[in-house]
Amino acid sequence: MRTDMHVQQGPAPGPEIWIRGPVALPEEPPPSPAAVAPRRFSWVGVHGGAGVSTLAAVYGxxxxxxxxxxxxxxxxxxxxxxxxxxxxxxxxxxxxxxxRGEAPRGLDLDAVVLVADAPGRLPRLLAEHVKAIESAVDVYRVPWVPAWRLGDPSGPPPREAAALARLTGRSR
Structure with a gap:
């Protein structure tokens, strides 16, 4: 009887193949919404009376x-x-x-928040200025809120500013 014979079971192994480049790793599931920390941001008024304190009180x-x-x-x-x-x-x-790069180093401009200075629609000239700003950066609009004028920011954010509420994570 021969002892040098080797019986192979199944298909013969093919050549070893090496893959070049990055290998895709299994994707991790996205974190649950409860696990995502609220975004941290700073409100900066570009003029006096812009509404920074009120927005910070309402949106954090x-x-x-x-x-x-x-x-x-x-x-x-x-x-x-x-x-x-x-x-x-x-x-x-x-x-x-x-x-121009003149803002302090390390700051990231996320968006501009425009707070209505009066109830109603903007005059055409001002609306054109807003469009020019929107062409350069994300703009969030906040409508006139009578309670805020009276110093009461305790209510929910205005419905018309839902996008800002989502950005800040403060949809109360």
Whole structure:
């Protein structure tokens, strides 16, 4: 009887193949919504009376007033202005500061938040200024809220600002 014979079971093994490049790893499931921490951000008013304190009270986040966030503050910035001519001009100036790289290092401009300066629609000239700003950065609009004028930010965020509520994670 021969002892050097080898009986192979099943198909013969093929050549060993090496894959070049990154190998896809199994995808991890996305974290559950409850596991995602709320986003941290700083509200920065580009002019006095922009509404920073009210927005911080309603939506959370750090109230920087008219100052840039400090080193311990969230670096994610939401610029705030009223929708009157002076407010929109101040936004354009602040955007230019970011564009030229003159804002403090490490800050990220997330968006501009425009707070209605009066009830009703914007005049056409102001609406055109808003469109120009929207062409450069994400803009969130907040309508006129009579209770806020009276100093009561305790109610839910306005329905018309649902996108801002989603951004900030404060849909109360």
């Amino acid at each position: 986040g750090h109230d920087c007033g008219r100052a840039w966030p400090g080193p311990a503050d969230p670096a994610s910035v939401l610029l705030v202005a009223r929708t009157h001519a002076a407010g929109l001009a101040a936004v354009r100036h602040a955007l230019e500061v970011f564009r």
